[in-house]
Amino acid sequence: MADSGKNCNNQTEDAATLEITARPSPTTVARNDRGTGYLGNPQRLLNLPAELLFMILEELDLEELYNACWTCKALLSFLMSKQAQRIWSIALKKTRPSLPMPPPSCSILAVARLLFWQRCHNCGCHDRSMKVKLEWFTRICNECIPLVSVGFEDAAKQVRDATSYPQLADILFKKDNDENLGNDNNPGNGVEGNRILLRDIDRMIEDFKAVEKPVSPEQFKAFLQCLARKHKERRRCAYTIDRWQNRKTAMIKTQRFRELISRLRSSTWEEEVEFLARVGELRKISGLPEVRPVLYQSLPLVTEDWEELSISIRSFLENTRSRRRLQEYRKVISGGLYVLKQAVETHYATARPGVPPALYRPSYIDFAFSADCRAIVDVPMTMSVNMDDFASIIPALATKWDEDVKARLTCLMRKLLEDIPISADVDPLTLAIAVFTCKHEHQYREIPARLRHYPAILSHGCTRTGSLPPDSDQYAQVAMNFQVADGYRCRRTRSRVEPQVQVPFDTANLDDGPRAKDNIRWMRDVVSALGLDPSRATLQDVEQCRERLHCRHCTDGPSQRPTFNWESAHEHHQKLRHEQNRDGGNLSLDPASPQETWERAEPVRPSWRQITYRGKLLDD
Numbered sequence: 001m002a003d004s005g006k007n008c009n010n011q012t013e014d015a016a017t018l019e020i021t022a023r024p025s026p027t028t029v030a031r032n033d034r035g036t037g038y039l040g041n042p043q044r045l046l047n048l049p050a051e052l053l054f055m056i057l058e059e060l061d062l063e064e065l066y067n068a069c070w071t072c073k074a075l076l077s078f079l080m081s082k083q084a085q086r087i088w089s090i091a092l093k094k095t096r097p098s099l100p101m102p103p104p105s106c107s108i109l110a111v112a113r114l115l116f117w118q119r120c121h122n123c124g125c126h127d128r129s130m131k132v133k134l135e136w137f138t139r140i141c142n143e144c145i146p147l148v149s150v151g152f153e154d155a156a157k158q159v160r161d162a163t164s165y166p167q168l169a170d171i172l173f174k175k176d177n178d179e180n181l182g183n184d185n186n187p188g189n190g191v192e193g194n195r196i197l198l199r200d201i202d203r204m205i206e207d208f209k210a211v212e213k214p215v216s217p218e219q220f221k222a223f224l225q226c227l228a229r230k231h232k233e234r235r236r237c238a239y240t241i242d243r244w245q246n247r248k249t250a251m252i253k254t255q256r257f258r259e260l261i262s263r264l265r266s267s268t269w270e271e272e273v274e275f276l277a278r279v280g281e282l283r284k285i286s287g288l289p290e291v292r293p294v295l296y297q298s299l300p301l302v303t304e305d306w307e308e309l310s311i312s313i314r315s316f317l318e319n320t321r322s323r324r325r326l327q328e329y330r331k332v333i334s335g336g337l338y339v340l341k342q343a344v345e346t347h348y349a350t351a352r353p354g355v356p357p358a359l360y361r362p363s364y365i366d367f368a369f370s371a372d373c374r375a376i377v378d379v380p381m382t383m384s385v386n387m388d389d390f391a392s393i394i395p396a397l398a399t400k401w402d403e404d405v406k407a408r409l410t411c412l413m414r415k416l417l418e419d420i421p422i423s424a425d426v427d428p429l430t431l432a433i434a435v436f437t438c439k440h441e442h443q444y445r446e447i448p449a450r451l452r453h454y455p456a457i458l459s460h461g462c463t464r465t466g467s468l469p470p471d472s473d474q475y476a477q478v479a480m481n482f483q484v485a486d487g488y489r490c491r492r493t494r495s496r497v498e499p500q501v502q503v504p505f506d507t508a509n510l511d512d513g514p515r516a517k518d519n520i521r522w523m524r525d526v527v528s529a530l531g532l533d534p535s536r537a538t539l540q541d542v543e544q545c546r547e548r549l550h551c552r553h554c555t556d557g558p559s560q561r562p563t564f565n566w567e568s569a570h571e572h573h574q575k576l577r578h579e580q581n582r583d584g585g586n587l588s589l590d591p592a593s594p595q596e597t598w599e600r601a602e603p604v605r606p607s608w609r610q611i612t613y614r615g616k617l618l619d620d
Contacts, residue, residue, distance in 0.1 A: 046074055058090045065091040066112040097247040103233035122148050134238030136197050149195040162205045253295045257286050269317050275324040330478045336377030336385040337482050340364045343390035362401050366504045368479045408507050429454040432542040433523045433534050437516035438462050439509050453539050466503040522573040526566050529598035542566045548601040563601045
């Protein structure tokens with residue numbers, strides 16, 4: 001029993017000797033030129049008085065002290081001695097971030113070797129994909145794992161052959177057993193199942209052989225408890241080291257990032273760094289593919305490394321400079337664009353008083369690219385812009401814009417009405433059947449029927465929504481992104497594929513194909529069913545009509561069939577067409593006459609609630 005405890009404690013004293021089996025990486029060893037003095041010959045440090053030597057070594061942290069071990073054999077022998085244990089303890093306390101004291105079964109030197117020896121502890125290779133096996137307390141490459149470890153079945157066989165105690169192997173090498181010395185490897189390690197180091201098996205066999213024979217049940221239980229205690233201590237220490245490594249990596253990354261920002265500030269990119277910090281995008285630099293390897297690199301960076309890094313991220317910084325200058329330019333002309341917007345609204349409020357739909361007017365973007373308006377808006381920030389500057393040019397621009405837009409819409413509508421005989425003295429835009437169709441409404445949502453006619457179509461947001469031209473200058477980029485388009489819009493305001501901006505009124509988004517002609521034909525059927533002439537009935541005539549319609553395709557009883565006015569009838573026809581396309585039905589929505597689709601309903605007098613809501617009395 002006593003021998004069992006003695007063997008467990010002796011392993012602590014031999015931990016340093018057993019763990020150190022290879023020399024450190026040349027990148028971590030201090031490179032000193034041969035010469036005279038203490039710098040050229042570190043062995044002469046041992047000639048100093050003991051008190052002075054201890055004072056020098058106590059100023060080092062754990063990594064520095066570990067690297068100092070390998071400067072010469074004499075210093076290594078001194079630091080491996082028992083009288084140097086206090087120096088290792090002080091170095092451990094000086095390490096930042098703080099690292100707790102390892103358990104008695106693990107030496108401080110073993111912890112230092114695990115943290116700072118960046119090569120395989122078996123073959124000495126330097127593999128970037130090599131990971132630390134914390135529960136093994138070693139660094140092993142994938143090629144060496146089969147050489148230094150065995151599976152649980154082979155380990156149990158070795159223990160049975162060496163100790164002739166089969167119950168020991170059965171207890172130790174069960175999965176999920178606290179007493180075993182194995183490690184659950186991830187699939188990325190290249191090893192399947194649990195494995196255990198041959199070194200740990202040999203130590204365990206030696207400790208068990210040292211127990212007095214015959215082994216009593218009490219001694220056997222004490223031996224297993226000793227193994228379990230040491231395994232738990234080593235596992236707890238491994239988890240502590242893992243957390244320490246994460247904190248250390250975060251500290252190195254933060255320090256490198258701050259140094260990178262400091263170097264950028266001291267160079268020609270100071271304004272760009274301030275801009276990124278102001279908009280909250282400074283951390284984007286650390287996410288660049290060129291920067292991430294540098295932040296996690298363990299070796300110190302020299303001036304050449306920083307210069308190479310600054311060249312690799314130049315494109316990102318130049319893009320940031322363009323964004324900064326664009327934002328500064330935006331501040332200069334945003335005031336002028338806002339005054340232009342107010343001037344347009346004031347002019348149309350005065351020229352068309354009492355018009356309810358306030359959106360039936362041009363937007364500021366329709367005038368922003370005219371030479372007169374741009375000369376007023378695009379001025380230095382020191383010059384002020386007011387509404388009097390636009391008072392003399394807005395009326396002429398508004399008149400020209402109204403005529404141009406009406407001419408383009410008339411040309412488009414005459415093309416859509418070419419199959420319907422229209423008199424030359426009739427303005428096609430005033431007809432009730434003159435409904436416009438947006439190219440995007442079928443993909444997103446439908447336009448209400450009341451917003452399909454002129455001038456309501458002027459408020460449709462898709463007519464002023466488009467993409468930014470690739471060759472746009474700063475003025476165009478600011479003017480088109482100054483404000484989103486007003487009014488009803490079929491397209492989504494935010495597109496992940498292509499950002500949408502506000503453009504001058506354009507009929508390119510209005511459909512001139514079969515879908516647009518179908519909408520006109522459906523509206524013509526509704527107008528004919530109401531008893532009006534489609535070639536002459538205006539929108540005002542349809543709105544004043546008291547006739548209501550029933551849909552012949554709705555198979556409910558006569559008393560349950562819904563009643564439609566002209567607007568709801570047009571929308572109902574669209575709904576039937578979409579349901580037919582979706583379900584593949586045989587419903588005929590293209591009859592020879594409107595009477596096959598619609599029939600008149602009894603006129604309904606509006607209730608007092610409808611009269612109160614509309615705010616006026618309706619004639620009988």
